Amino acid sequence: MAARTKRAAPRRSAPRRGWAYRIGWLIGRSILWFVALSVIWVIAYRFVAPPITLTMVGDIVGGRSVSKNWLPLSRIDPDMARAAIAGEDAKFCSHSGFDREAIENAIERNARGGRIRGGSTISQQTAKNAFLWQGGGLFRKGLEAWFTVLIEGIWGKPRIMEVYLNIAETGIGTYGVDAGAQRYFGHSATRLSTTQAARIAAVLPLPKLRDAVGPRGYTKRYGQALAARTGVVRRDRLDACLR
Numbered sequence: 284m285a286a287r288t289k290r291a292a293p294r295r296s297a298p299r300r301g302w303a304y305r306i307g308w309l310i311g312r313s314i315l316w317f318v319a320l321s322v323i324w325v326i327a328y329r330f331v332a333p334p335i336t337l338t339m340v341g342d343i344v345g346g347r348s349v350s351k352n353w354l355p356l357s358r359i360d361p362d363m364a365r366a367a368i369a370g371e372d373a374k375f376c377s378h379s380g381f382d383r384e385a386i387e388n389a390i391e392r393n394a395r396g397g398r399i400r401g402g403s404t405i406s407q408q409t410a411k412n413a414f415l416w417q418g419g420g421l422f423r424k425g426l427e428a429w430f431t432v433l434i435e436g437i438w439g440k441p442r443i444m445e446v447y448l449n450i451a452e453t454g455i456g457t458y459g460v461d462a463g464a465q466r467y468f469g470h471s472a473t474r475l476s477t478t479q480a481a482r483i484a485a486v487l488p489l490p491k492l493r494d495a496v497g498p499r500g501y502t503k504r505y506g507q508a509l510a511a512r513t514g515v516v517r518r519d520r521l522d523a524c525l526r
Contacts, residue, residue, distance in 0.1 A: 321414075325433040328413060329442060333450055337416045342456050350466070351458040356445035356525065360475040362513055363460050364444050365522050366484035369512035370505075372405040375444075376524035380406040380435040381428075407431050409447040440524040448472075452490040453483055467495040481510035 332353045339349050356364070368375050374382050385402050403411075410430035415423055434443055453463030463483050464472040475483075482495035485506035493502045516522055 362480040366480040
């Protein structure tokens with residue numbers, strides 16, 4: 284009688300992964316790539332001056348010429364950084380990228396239907412100017428928060444201020460305080476009077492609508508107020524993290 288042969292057990296096929304798994308895998312992989320590339324990008328800008336920003340690209344596409352000139356922070360007149368702190372972010376040296384009080388005030392103003400002003404720190408503005416585009420929206424604000432955390436951790440305060448003062452829009456087609464000083468006063472930002480630094484800082488919130496030469500109305504009054512506050516920043520050493 285012939286020996287009975289054992290029948291091989293049927294091979295189990297690998298479970299088929301559904302579309303939800305595949306989409307999740309792609310999203311997860313995309314997030315990892317984004318995190319890695321953004322960290323590399325921020326590290327690169329820690330040592331290399333940003334060659335161009337999306338705001339500059341917008342001007343170029345719109346047919347405008349772009350004027351910019353990079354200056355190390357050590358060569359920019361100290362009153363320029365003080366004026367920026369006075370006008371944009373009095374707690375620059377003490378916060379970690381976000382001003383909780385300013386954010387809470389902005390939320391309260393929004394709840395009352397008022398105009399939101401003063402919620403973004405210099406760190407947030409630098410993150411936006413260096414890596415993102417202008418405008419609002421939760422998605423862009425989320426990216427701004429991410430890049431703010433990165434530059435605070437990788438760059439430090441002096442580099443943040445250096446990049447901010449060199450890429451912030453200081454007039455139509457004009458970027459950085461040195462190009463702004465050349466445009467408005469005919470000389471470099473290496474030497475600025477307190478009044479001149481305050482006038483450039485007064486232009487920063489609305490650079491396409493304000494002018495630092497012969498300012499009038501609100502711009503004139505705001506520049507005068509910033510000149511006085513610059514002295515307070517100097518006296519109270521609110522710029523100590525830059526020295």
